[in-house]
Amino acid sequence: MVAIEPLLRQHSERFGAAEHAFQAPGRVNLIGEHTDYTGGLVMPAAIDFNTVAVVSPAQGSASVIRSVDFQKEFQFDASALPEKPKHDWTDYPAGVLWSLRQSGVVAPQFTMTLKGDVPLGAGLSSSASIEVAVAFAALALAGKSTPLTDVALACKKAENGFVGAQSGIMDQYIACCGVKDHALVIDTRDLSSRAVPLPADVRLVICNSMVKHSHAGGEYNQRRAEVEEGSNALRAANPAVRTERWELRDATLADLEKARTSMSENAFRRCRHIITENARVEEAAAALASGNLRRMGQLMAEAHASYRDDFAASCPEADLLVELAAAQPGVIGARLTGGGFGGCTVNLIEAAQAEAFREGIHAAYLGHAAIDADIYLCQAAAGASELAL
Ligand code: ADP
Numbered sequence: 101m102v103a104i105e106p107l108l109r110q111h112s113e114r115f116g117a118a119e120h121a122f123q124a125p126g127r128v129n130l131i132g133e134h135t136d137y138t139g140g141l142v143m144p145a146a147i148d149f150n151t152v153a154v155v156s157p158a159q160g161s162a163s164v165i166r167s168v169d170f171q172k173e174f175q176f177d178a179s180a181l182p183e184k185p186k187h188d189w190t191d192y193p194a195g196v197l198w199s200l201r202q203s204g205v206v207a208p209q210f211t212m213t214l215k216g217d218v219p220l221g222a223g224l225s226s227s228a229s230i231e232v233a234v235a236f237a238a239l240a241l242a243g244k245s246t247p248l249t250d251v252a253l254a255c256k257k258a259e260n261g262f263v264g265a266q267s268g269i270m271d272q273y274i275a276c277c278g279v280k281d282h283a284l285v286i287d288t289r290d291l292s293s294r295a296v297p298l299p300a301d302v303r304l305v306i307c308n309s310m311v312k313h314s315h316a317g318g319e320y321n322q323r324r325a326e327v328e329e330g331s332n333a334l335r336a337a338n339p340a341v342r343t344e345r346w347e348l349r350d351a352t353l354a355d356l357e358k359a360r361t362s363m364s365e366n367a368f369r370r371c372r373h374i375i376t377e378n379a380r381v382e383e384a385a386a387a388l389a390s391g392n393l394r395r396m397g398q399l400m401a402e403a404h405a406s407y408r409d410d411f412a413a414s415c416p417e418a419d420l421l422v423e424l425a426a427a428q429p430g431v432i433g434a435r436l437t438g439g440g441f442g443g444c445t446v447n448l449i450e451a452a453q454a455e456a457f458r459e460g461i462h463a464a465y466l467g468h469a470a471i472d473a474d475i476y477l478c479q480a481a482a483g484a485s486e487l488a489l
């Protein structure tokens with residue numbers, strides 16, 4: 101968690117007294133990968149790593165956003181925002197302002213100081229955390245109160261339409277709506293969710309493979325295109341599902357098998373991952389809720405195999421981390437989390453063994469891959485909030 105006091109000092113030294121401060125967390129997805137843009141189910145938890153936005157209103161025609169992490173400032177006119185991304189960190193706050201403006205929210209000129217401790221580009225959604233923190237700040241400056249799901253949708257629009265990453269709603273939703281000590285089962289079709297308590301004697305341990313991924317383009321968007329190809333073929337093959345509301349969420353494995361010859365092998369496998377993954381999320385929620393941690397661990401292993409083999413979204417380093425985790429003390433389950441192609445594994449670990457696990461997996465990964473991994477012991481945290489000044 102970013103310490104607020106030093107950040108307030110930095111803001112007031114540069115811009116004068118702060119008026120508001122907001123925080124929004126990163127997240128780790130326990131299960132449900134690439135299901136959130138097909139009306140499917142996901143089960144993330146917000147984590148105790150976050151981004152903080154400190155703001156105050158400004159006079160004149162210039163707004164300034166200062167990134168403490170990048171040691172850079174971005175100056176612009178809040179009433180005439182850039183329409184095009186610059187392909188750097190400024191796209192996230194600019195995209196949020198751009199998106200909010202389309203729903204009639206115009207922030208007055210302001211100054212903002214941003215700082216985060218969510219590792220960047222590690223699959224823990226620093227992007228949603230900065231977006232949601234900026235959105236909360238902009239809404240407060242504009243004097244608007246907005247339902248959390250609308251904040252999440254506005255931030256998703258920023259990421260899709262301005263930054264250019266075709267991510268689903270999961271990251272922004274959990275950054276807005278996370279519940280302390282719980283994971284959230286989110287139905288991405290109707291945007292409802294329910295909180296599932298995480299057992300008090302279980303820790304979330306996140307291992308960073310140190311392999312960087314980038315969502316703005318590349319393989320993530322390619323997978324989305326393959327899923328779309330499969331969905332279109334499924335829709336065309338079955339007249340009964342030719343309705344506006346139909347989504348891949350509604351397809352069964354039998355439907356997919358029937359349509360197999362009308363899609364590429366890649367599209368078939370991507371869709372098979374998504375259909376089986378939705379079922380795993382349901383089962384995982386039930387397993388967690390009833391304290392059946394053994395089943396939860398099996399489902400995480402099955403989800404990893406499906407992500408690796410059918411979705412082809414893993415990488416050798418993540419596979420190695422999952423394999424090495426199985427031999428460590430206190431392991432309940434392990435899998436690659438996030439958009440894929442690198443990033444982090446999520447590990448459910450018995451709390452009493454969390455330190456031993458951290459040391460064991462670090463040494464094993466160093467030994468096998470010669471990579472010095474960052475490892476984070478996390479708690480499930482609450483969603484975005486205003487911080488008392
Ligand atoms: P992830 O969401 O998995 O961390 P992304 O590639 O989606 O990875 O988003 C990472 C990008 O988000 C960073 O490269 C940076 O541009 C922006 N970002 C995230 N947090 C901050 C921050 N605290 N300050 C400035 N930019 C940030």
Ligand code: MG
Nearest residue numbers: 225226227228
């Ligand atoms: Mg992201």
